[in-house]
Amino acid sequence: MLSAFSPLDKKLIRDLWRIKGQAFAIAAVVAVGVLVFVLLDGSVRSMEASKRTYYERYRFADIFAPVKRAPNHVLKDIAEIEGVGVVEGRINGGAIIDMPGLPAIRAQALSLPMFERPKLNDLYLTAGRMIDATRDDEVILLQGFADAHKLAPGDRIKATMNGAQRSFIVAGLAQSPEFVFTVAPGELVPDDTRFAVMWMSEEALEAAFDLDGAFNEALIGLARGGMTPAIIARLDMILAPYGGFGAYDRADQISNRILIEELDGRAASAKTVPPIFLAVAAFLLNIVITRMIQAERGEIGLMMAFGYSHAEISAHYFKFILIIALLGGVMGCIGGVWVGGDMAKIDMEYYKLPFLVFEANPDTILIGLGISALAASVGLLVALQQISSLTPAVAMSPPAPPDYSKTLSGGAWLKRTLDQPSRMVLRGILRRPMRAIAACVAVGVAMGLSAAMQNLMTGFNHLLEVNFSVVSRADATVSFIEPLSDKTIYELQRMDGVTRVEPFRNVSAKLRNGLYEYRGGVNGMVSVPALSRAVNKDLETIYIREDGVVLSKPLAEILNIAPGDDLTVEVREGRRPTLTLPVVALAESFLGSTVYFEMDALNKALKEPGRVSGAHIQIDPAMNKAVNDKLKAMPAVAGVTLNSQARASFQELMNQGAGAMRFIMAAVAIIITVGVVYNSARIAFAERAHDLASLRVIGFTRRETSFVLLGELAVITLLALPIGAAIGYGLSALVSSAFSTDLYTIPGDIDPRSIGIAAMYVVLAAMASGWLVQRDVNKLDMVSALKTRE
Amino acid sequence: MSAEPRTASDPVESNSAFRTSGITKVYGSGDAAVHALRGVNLDIPKGELVVLLGPSGSGKSTLLNILGGLDTATAGKAYFRDLELTAMDEKELTQYRRNHVGFVFQFYNLMPSLTAIENVELVTEIANNPMAAEEALKIVGLSERLSHFPAQMSGGEQQRVAIARAIAKNPTALFCDEPTGALDSTTGVMVLRALQNVNRELGATTLIITHAAATGAMADRIIHFADGAIRDVVINKTKVSAEEISW
Incomplete structure (x- = not known):
């Protein structure tokens, strides 16, 4: 079989076989580098492609404009804004789903147009059918939630909207481009079990939220060349009289934002991790080939004597390491595509994408193989110099014993402290x-x-x-559908099993420091909080003040602000005041980008005294279930987050x-x-x-x-x-x-x-x-x- | 000495340093089998300087390797004094080499990363009854070059360091495989003189393999090898000193 090869190639194959263990170890290093690259690069490309197709095919909106209540005719004004292609008004309301035996589950209820598919944010129906427009008791559930609770078309669920509980039939299950990631408002991480999305008829929601002939969210699809900032500015003006909360574009849409962050992270890893491996591989190839050339100097001399040129001999050794590197490259590519297929399946489930096929593009593979060849080339560079400095005569005479006289002999000290074998070790390294x-x-x-x-x-x-x-030392956090009178707190306090209640008031706001801004909110807290605190570096409680705000450190970094500076807070709710508040302290915070302010001071600034958005509560463990049941029955409660669940x-x-x-x-x-x-x-x-x-x-x-x-x-x-x-x-x-x-x-x-x-x-x-x-x-x-x- | 004789029934000749009976060594098997030794019987008295002569492949190196504990025989028995070498395991052979045998090779086999004296100390550190490394180097006439690395020495000097290393343990036996093979005749004579001195002063039984028949003149006993067997053994009654040898 070997006769098809030239003598040099036969030597090559036999040499490779002789050092197969080493060759494999090096190939494995190359393989891991290429695998990581193919896997990450391929998955980023596949996800990008999948995301793009998904967004296009299901018409993901470009701009979202929440508003308190705007009559439908306003949609015509919006459609006339230059650059707006498609407008759709919809109702987006909070709901609570009551699953037997579980705490209240937060849900988002969205309206579907009566007799047509949504013009924007269309549904990808995965099971069952669309709702019957004439029925107001049918819903389509987000598939992730349905799967997590084993719900199927035909099942019934109980949901409370605006204080009234009703029973619905699940007509179908769906995915949607706006819920690639499902994160409940106010929560931090996606959790299928604790957040639901349900779509139902416009009529049903109009009735539930008292929005007859009106909408509370406008979705906008851009026309070709539409300029987002200009449209947002105009939208905010149009919707201001109706209680607009401030329009935002896709980049701020939570699901999209998390998806993009994830893709960016992977793309960054694809660029940084593989080079490390390839540098290591190049180093290994280099020592292998250097050693080989040294050992084979006699053969090299012979080849030179026969008339082989330096280039031919170099090519021979290059082939040798190239084969090792490419072997690793091929293993890496195969492994990358193989693992990529599995990863795509996990990603598809995790990101709720309707379709995701892992495709390693030919150029991904080519780059993968290219970088392995690059490792080989770098590995050869130093060795080449060795070959070209050899002449036939020198190459064929045995090398002199390696000269250790120039390395540190260590003198008396070495002699006193080390025995001969240790000296051999030390000099071997130093040489x-x-x-x-x-x-x-x-x-x-x-x-x-x-x-x-x-x-x-x-x-x-x-x-x-x-x-x-x-x-956070609360057992649960109760949030209300809208800010309520602080009397509600007494109701919670009176509840059997609730041992401590700490109210809070949150408003959404745009936070600004000069050019730096962040869409977030202000947390109004009691001045000496016990259940949900702000802490300093040493994890000691920071008292919340009336004369200024405490910022979490990550937020202070985003806004480039320090204690002593003034923070501009453009409140997005109620009378929408713009407040200027001094920053008085920074809080250690790993979770969330928060502004803490004393609750009464916040309410005063908002001119809405005595309002609370919810409360942190402590529950007697023995009474857990009873408390949960009672909370579910409270019409004002939008949701209950259990600390333990959030942590899990x-x-x-x-x-x-x-x-x-x-x-x-x-x-x-x-x-x-x-x-x-x-x-x-x-x-x-x-x-x-x-x-x-x-x-x-x-x-x-x-x-x-x-x-x-x-x-x-x-x-x-x-x-x-x-x-x-x-x-x-x-x-x-x-x-x-x-x-x-x-x-x-x-x-x-x-x-x-x-x-x-x-x-x-x-x-x-x-x-x-x-x-x-x-x-x-x-x-x-x-x-x-x-x-x-x- | 950790190695114990395995076969006590064999008669032991008291003056014998090495004795073999029917030593056979076969490399490979079947058609490819090479018979390096074909039943060699030999008796070498203590303290003698023996020269082994014969063409390449005649089996002299194989015998030396077996007597030196570097290789094992396929059949037959070999004794060092009353100890059966052919019955020793790897550990016992290591101890045997460590405490009794000095080797000198054609290519010196020095550690390039150790100086002359350190190369000798390599042995004195592990041997039971060594002489001072300086003394060993003095015997071979290298007192001036103690802290030179092999790369800084000539071939003859390197070989003399190797001899110093071999004798520093006060060996019972000294094995030299082509010790002058890589040297010119002047240097070779210096090396042979060193070996002769060692044999005389330490009383170590010395076996020297060489291609140069003239070397036989300095030996007590000359053994001729041919085709894996001993052709003849000559007892030399008229030993000359190394300086008188030329080839």
């Missing part, structure tokens, strides 16, 4: 310091990556702990994302460490086989002989640990901020345990590599090693 440093750095990077991911989890747990045990869904979100990444990064650390340490060991073994055999001959035991070889690896591994710790330290801050979103900030402080765990992975990987090479030492053939002269 090729660059190789040792590169190996240390490569292992250090692997460990750093792993430590940073590990730390992300620790940081996240810290976040949960701080937020759900220190900042947060935990789940993290376990799926960063949690999985942690294990991937641990695998990465192991692959890189094994790749580097195993290859270094193999190379050291090949270079020293002769010396090692000599040691065995003069009476060194296997163990003592292995020490000379493995000692070097041990030193490299040990030196890599502090480097890894330092890289982990730096990377932690980066990774934490990369994984932080508008919604939560993951603390980037390094936890020593993360470093420890990552170090453990590295040490284990190094030990496994050492064990593999130890077997070679045991097999060392003393007689034949002595016969050959290298």
